[in-house]
Amino acid sequence: MRFKSLLALILAGAVIGGTTALAPAQGPKVVKIGDLGSKVGVFEGYGKYQSMAIQLAVEELNARGGVLGHTIEVIVEDDDTKPAPSVRKAEKLILQDDVKLLVGAVSSGATMAVMDVTKKHKVIHWNAVSCAEFMRTTKFHKYYFSNQPDSRMQANGLAKYILDKMGKRVYIFYTDYAMGQSDGRQFKTAIEKLGGEVVGVAGAPLDTKDFSPWFGDINAKNPEVVFLAFAGTDSLRLMTQLHSFGMTKKYRLAGIDCFLLQQDLPAIAEPMEGFVQLAHFSAYNPDKNMQAFNARFKKRFGVDANIMAGAYDGLMFWATAVEKAKSFDPDKVAGAMEGMCLDGTHVGRQCIRKEDHQVVMDMHLYQVRGGKNIPIAVVAGSDTIGEPMVGRDPVEGFTWEIKKKN
Amino acid sequence: MSSARSWPALVVLAALAALPLTPFMTKYYMLLGFDALLFGAVAMSLDLLMGYTGLVSFGHAAFFGLGAYATAVLLERGVLSLWLGLGFAVLVVGLYALIVAYFATTRRGIYFALLTLVFAEVVYTFFRYTQTFGGSDGIQGLPAPYLWPGLAIDTPARNYYLILAYLALAYAACRVLVGSHFGRVLVAIRENEDRARFLGYNVQRYKMGVCVISALLTGLGGALYPGRAAYATPDLMLWTVSGELIIMVMIGGLGTLVGPVIGGAFFIILQEKVSSYVDWYFIVIGLVLIAIVLFMPRGLFGLRRLLTLRPWRATA
Structure with a gap:
C-alpha cells in the first residue's frame, strides 16, 4: 500500500508539476x-x-x-x-x-x-x-x-462593384461559421440596399469535403453572380468542384479577401480565372x-x-x-x-x-488572371469602414429571408 | 469505502490540494490543472460504462457538451448561481441520458456504441445549426458563476479547487457504486450478460442505470467548464471528443477508476505540451498512445504493479 500511495503521489506530481521542466527559461x-x-x-x-x-x-x-x-x-x-x-x-x-x-x-x-x-x-x-x-x-x-x-468593410467595398459590373442577381454561398455567416449577412444587406437581388443563400460547414449537394440549388436559382465566402482549403475544394460542374464558366464569381492566398492561385489558375475579390494587398499590385x-x-x-x-x-x-x-x-x-x-x-x-x-485601409479590387491577383480598382478606406458601432449589432433585424423582386 | 482502502486516495487528494501552494503552480498551470482533472474525472465516469459494464460509448461528449450548454445558457441570461447551473445540467443531461440509455441499452456491442454515436451527432448538429445557441460559434463571453453571492469562481485557484472537489466527490461516488451490489452486477453483465439475465437480473435496467449515472457525472463536469472557459461551443460535443475520452480511459487503465483520471490528465497535458513544440502534434501523441497500448496493456495505472512486486531473491 505504501508503494501504491507513493506511486500515486509521483503520478499526480508528474501530471501537473512535471510539466514545469518544459517551461522555457x-x-x-x-x-x-x-x-x-x-x-x-x-x-x-x-x-x-x-x-x-x-x-x-x-x-x-x-x-x-x-x-x-x-x-x-x-x-x-x-x-x-x-x-x-x-x-x-x-x-x-x-x-x-x-x-x-x-x-x-x-x-x-x-x-x-x-x-x-x-x-x-x-x-x-x-x-x-x-x-x-x-x-x-x-x-x-x-x-x-x-x-x-471585416465583413462590413468588404461588403461596402465589393457589393457596388458586383452590381455595377458583374450582375444584379446574386447567390450567396458561405462557410457556415462566424466568418462566413458574418460575410453572408453583410453582403446580403449591402446588395439589397444597393438595389440588387439576392436570389439564394446557403451555408456549408467548415471543412466540407463535398460541396456538390449545394450546387443544385445554385443552378435552380439561376443567378448572374455567385458570391463565395470561404477560405483556405475549403476554397480550393469548392473551386475545383465548381469547375468540374462547369459552374465557373456559367456564373461570374466573386469572393472575400481571404478566399485564397496568392500562393494557392497558380495551382488552381483555370477555375479561378476571372474571379473578383477585394483585398488590401497583392504582390502584383504596382503600388x-x-x-x-x-x-x-x-x-x-x-x-x-x-x-x-x-x-x-x-x-x-x-x-x-x-x-x-x-x-x-x-x-x-x-x-x-x-x-x-x-x-x-x-x-x-x-x-x-x-x-x-x-x-x-484602402481596399483594392483584384481579378485573378493567369493565377495572379491583378488590381482592377481602388476603394478608399473611408468609404468602406462605415460608422463606429461599438456595442451595437451592425445588422440588427437582419433576416436570411429571400425577398422576391417584382 | 474502508478507511484502509481510502487513505491513499486521501493522500493524493491532499497532494493535489497542496499543489497550488507550490511556487511552480502559476495561474496557467492551475487552469491546465483544471482541464487535466476535469477530463480525468469525465474519463473516470466513462470507465463506469467501459471498464465495469463492458459498454463502449462513442457519445459521451454529448453529455459533456449538454452540461456545458445548460450552464452557459443560464450564465448568458445572468443566472450566475453555480448550484442552479448544476441543477439545470442534471435535468437536461438526465433527460437526454434517459432517452439515449433506453434505446441504446436494447442493443449490445458495436450497436450500442453506434447508437450512442448517432444520438450524440444529432445533438451536435442541433447545437451546431441553432442560432439561438450561437450556432457553430456557441455561446461566448460568459461571466464567472458564483458559489454563493460574493464568492465568484473567477480566479484560476478557485476554479482549480472547484474541479478538485468535483473530482473527489465523483471518485467517492464511483468507488461506492462499484463496491456495491449494483457495481458487482455490472461486472457480472460485463463478464456474461446472458448468465446475469438467467440469474434473474433485469440487465437492461442495470445498464440504463449505469448509463444515466455515468452521463450525469459527465454532464456535471461539463457544467463546470463554461465557468472556467467563458464559452460553450458545439465542438465540445464532437465525436472526436468522445474518441479522446475513450483513449483517456484506455491509456489510464480500464476498470480501475483511478487509471482514467491519470489517463485524462496525462492526455490533456501531453496534448498541451507537445502542441507547443510540434505542429503535427497529434502524430507524436498518436505514437505515444500506440506505445502505451502495445507495451502497457494495463495502462498507466498498471505501472503501479512494477512497484508493488516483491524484490527479486536469488534461489539456491
Whole structure:
C-alpha cells in the first residue's frame, strides 16, 4: 500500500508539476509576444504566413534595438482552428509566457473566443485576418485592434462593384461559421440596399469535403453572380468542384479577401480565372509601398507576401505605441495606439480609428488572371469602414429571408 | 469505502490540494490543472460504462457538451448561481441520458456504441445549426458563476479547487457504486450478460442505470467548464471528443477508476505540451498512445504493479 500511495503521489506530481521542466527559461531584457494561429488544417496557410510576417517585423525591430531596450521574442502556438484550444493557448501565452502582445487567431470563431481572454487579462490583441463583424462591434474591448477589413468593410467595398459590373442577381454561398455567416449577412444587406437581388443563400460547414449537394440549388436559382465566402482549403475544394460542374464558366464569381492566398492561385489558375475579390494587398499590385514591402518579404523568405502581411503592421503599431507610452502597460499602450498613424506599414501610411480600433485601409479590387491577383480598382478606406458601432449589432433585424423582386 | 482502502486516495487528494501552494503552480498551470482533472474525472465516469459494464460509448461528449450548454445558457441570461447551473445540467443531461440509455441499452456491442454515436451527432448538429445557441460559434463571453453571492469562481485557484472537489466527490461516488451490489452486477453483465439475465437480473435496467449515472457525472463536469472557459461551443460535443475520452480511459487503465483520471490528465497535458513544440502534434501523441497500448496493456495505472512486486531473491 505504501508503494501504491507513493506511486500515486509521483503520478499526480508528474501530471501537473512535471510539466514545469518544459517551461522555457526567461532571460533579462526580453519582451515576449504571442503568435497564435492555425498551423495545420483548413487555415494552415494563413497561420504560416502570419508567422512569417511577425518574424520579419521582429527581425527589423530587433535590428533597430528592440522595444524599450528589450529584445522581442516570439512564442508561436497552434490554435487548432477551434475556440477551445485557442483559449487554452491564449491563456498559456498570457499567463505562462507573459506575452505583452497577442496576434491571432486565424478563424473568426477562435479569435472571438480569444478576445474574452485578452479582455480578462488585459493584453493588447491584434487581429490580422479574422473578419467577423462582431469583433469591432458587440465583442469589442479596449485592448483589441485590427487591420483586417471585416465583413462590413468588404461588403461596402465589393457589393457596388458586383452590381455595377458583374450582375444584379446574386447567390450567396458561405462557410457556415462566424466568418462566413458574418460575410453572408453583410453582403446580403449591402446588395439589397444597393438595389440588387439576392436570389439564394446557403451555408456549408467548415471543412466540407463535398460541396456538390449545394450546387443544385445554385443552378435552380439561376443567378448572374455567385458570391463565395470561404477560405483556405475549403476554397480550393469548392473551386475545383465548381469547375468540374462547369459552374465557373456559367456564373461570374466573386469572393472575400481571404478566399485564397496568392500562393494557392497558380495551382488552381483555370477555375479561378476571372474571379473578383477585394483585398488590401497583392504582390502584383504596382503600388510602391506594397512593392517595397514585398521585396523585403521575398528577400527574407523567398516567396511573395500576401494579405497576412497585416500581422507585420500589428507589431509595428504596438512597438511604436510602447515607445510612445514608454511602458509595456496595456492601458498606456492601448491609449497610445488609439488614433495612431504610422508610415512604413505593408501598404504605406495607415491610421487606427480611435472609436473601434480599426485600421482605415484602402481596399483594392483584384481579378485573378493567369493565377495572379491583378488590381482592377481602388476603394478608399473611408468609404468602406462605415460608422463606429461599438456595442451595437451592425445588422440588427437582419433576416436570411429571400425577398422576391417584382 | 474502508478507511484502509481510502487513505491513499486521501493522500493524493491532499497532494493535489497542496499543489497550488507550490511556487511552480502559476495561474496557467492551475487552469491546465483544471482541464487535466476535469477530463480525468469525465474519463473516470466513462470507465463506469467501459471498464465495469463492458459498454463502449462513442457519445459521451454529448453529455459533456449538454452540461456545458445548460450552464452557459443560464450564465448568458445572468443566472450566475453555480448550484442552479448544476441543477439545470442534471435535468437536461438526465433527460437526454434517459432517452439515449433506453434505446441504446436494447442493443449490445458495436450497436450500442453506434447508437450512442448517432444520438450524440444529432445533438451536435442541433447545437451546431441553432442560432439561438450561437450556432457553430456557441455561446461566448460568459461571466464567472458564483458559489454563493460574493464568492465568484473567477480566479484560476478557485476554479482549480472547484474541479478538485468535483473530482473527489465523483471518485467517492464511483468507488461506492462499484463496491456495491449494483457495481458487482455490472461486472457480472460485463463478464456474461446472458448468465446475469438467467440469474434473474433485469440487465437492461442495470445498464440504463449505469448509463444515466455515468452521463450525469459527465454532464456535471461539463457544467463546470463554461465557468472556467467563458464559452460553450458545439465542438465540445464532437465525436472526436468522445474518441479522446475513450483513449483517456484506455491509456489510464480500464476498470480501475483511478487509471482514467491519470489517463485524462496525462492526455490533456501531453496534448498541451507537445502542441507547443510540434505542429503535427497529434502524430507524436498518436505514437505515444500506440506505445502505451502495445507495451502497457494495463495502462498507466498498471505501472503501479512494477512497484508493488516483491524484490527479486536469488534461489539456491
